Amino acid sequence: MLLPPELAHKVSHGVFRVLYPAPRRYIPDPLLATKVLGLEFTNPVGMAAGFDKDAKISKTLFRAGFGFVEVGTLTPLAQKGNPKPRLFRLPEDDALINRLGFNNQGFKRALKRLENFPKSKRRGPLGINIGANKTSSNPIADYLEGLERFFRIADYFTINISSPNTPGLRDLQSPEKFGDLLKKLRNKWSELAGKSNGKGPPLLIKIAPDLEKGQLKMIIDQALKANIDGLIISNTTLDRPSSLKSSKKDTEGGLSGQPLFEKSTAVLAQAYKLSGGKLALVGVGGVANSRQAYEKILAGASLVQLYTGLIFEGPSLANTLNRGLADILRSNGYSSVAEAVGKGVKV
Numbered sequence: 001m002l003l004p005p006e007l008a009h010k011v012s013h014g015v016f017r018v019l020y021p022a023p024r025r026y027i028p029d030p031l032l033a034t035k036v037l038g039l040e041f042t043n044p045v046g047m048a049a050g051f052d053k054d055a056k057i058s059k060t061l062f063r064a065g066f067g068f069v070e071v072g073t074l075t076p077l078a079q080k081g082n083p084k085p086r087l088f089r090l091p092e093d094d095a096l097i098n099r100l101g102f103n104n105q106g107f108k109r110a111l112k113r114l115e116n117f118p119k120s121k122r123r124g125p126l127g128i129n130i131g132a133n134k135t136s137s138n139p140i141a142d143y144l145e146g147l148e149r150f151f152r153i154a155d156y157f158t159i160n161i162s163s164p165n166t167p168g169l170r171d172l173q174s175p176e177k178f179g180d181l182l183k184k185l186r187n188k189w190s191e192l193a194g195k196s197n198g199k200g201p202p203l204l205i206k207i208a209p210d211l212e213k214g215q216l217k218m219i220i221d222q223a224l225k226a227n228i229d230g231l232i233i234s235n236t237t238l239d240r241p242s243s244l245k246s247s248k249k250d251t252e253g254g255l256s257g258q259p260l261f262e263k264s265t266a267v268l269a270q271a272y273k274l275s276g277g278k279l280a281l282v283g284v285g286g287v288a289n290s291r292q293a294y295e296k297i298l299a300g301a302s303l304v305q306l307y308t309g310l311i312f313e314g315p316s317l318a319n320t321l322n323r324g325l326a327d328i329l330r331s332n333g334y335s336s337v338a339e340a341v342g343k344g345v346k347v
């Protein structure tokens with residue numbers, strides 16, 4: 001029997017725990033080891049935000065072969081998210097549509113869990129993805145609170161202003177609001193770093209693939225101005241490509257998986273070109289095999305993330321994908337991930 005998608009998701013957490021109950025002696029191919037954002041990664045393939053919203057199975061995800069794990073999106077206060085059903089499978093398209101709306105248990109509970117999973121015990125970087133509460137009267141303050149709460153716990157931060165499921169959130173990517181948001185984030189970061197030997201977790205911004213003409217350039221110019229460390233490209237799309245076959249295709253929400261691959265990779269390549277390699281780029285959207293991870297790297301990604309691919313391919317995906325990626329890199333004459341970054345983009 002096919003379980004409803006949201007229940008299946010919960011069950012998948014259990015499956016991971018059963019399959020990866022203890023540390024394994026799995027050593028990824030040394031060719032995949034990479035240093036990005038000043039952080040060491042055993043491999044460049046990470047778990048994208050949304051799967052481990054409340055930091056419940058981060059440790060298990062590292063065991064399953066992910067080189068890094070992004071927790072969240074977390075909001076200051078716990079919230080239920082949108083009414084169910086709110087997660088839909090489009091099997092004919094290898095895609096999902098979700099309108100979860102940041103269902104999560106809030107900062108406090110995640111913080112408590114992560115205190116039991118300190119940096120010293122992690123096999124790779126753990127990112128904290130921050131959002132704003134739906135009913136917040138001051139969304140920017142929610143992000144600043146996130147920085148403050150998780151400053152010592154996070155290996156990196158992702159500022160999520162690109163979920164399509166919280167009304168008004170994507171407006172923070174607009175020219176009127178984006179620069180101001182980044183300035184406030186950087187000021188808060190500097191204040192916190194000041195109490196911490198001037199050091200702190202790198203700051204990344206997660207953007208939507210649905211941008212107006214000129215908006216990506218504005219985002220990159222502002223990000224460089226505010227010394228942002230990187231961009232995560234991209235979140236789900238509101239587009240509905242004409243290729244979609246599933247009867248659910250017109251369901252409201254963000255579309256992820258195969259139909260997002262091309263669009264998100266095109267935005268990534270453009271961002272690589274526009275930023276001249278000055279920002280670390282994380283490529284996400286429709287990665288379900290080694291070849292697609294390699295294409296993201298060629299398009300300018302120093303790191304790759306995935307979510308929907310895991311739902312269709314199963315929990316061994318990170319390991320199989322990494323094995324294949326090392327082979328592809330080697331057979332194309334690369335001796336590291338970094339060497340291949342952006343090689344597919346004409347600058």
Ligand SMILES: Cc1cc2nc3c(=O)[nH]c(=O)nc-3n(C[C@H](O)[C@H](O)[C@H](O)COP(=O)(O)O)c2cc1C
Pocket residue numbers: 048049050051053072073087096098100102129160163206234235236256257258260284285286287305306307308309
């Ligand atoms: C069910 C679901 C929930 C998600 N929740 C979040 C979230 O809380 N925060 C976030 O930044 N992205 C979230 N995402 C977006 C993913 O992190 C990713 O950017 C997007 O799905 C594209 O990658 P994919 O095609 O590999 O899934 C979610 C995606 C899905 C499918």
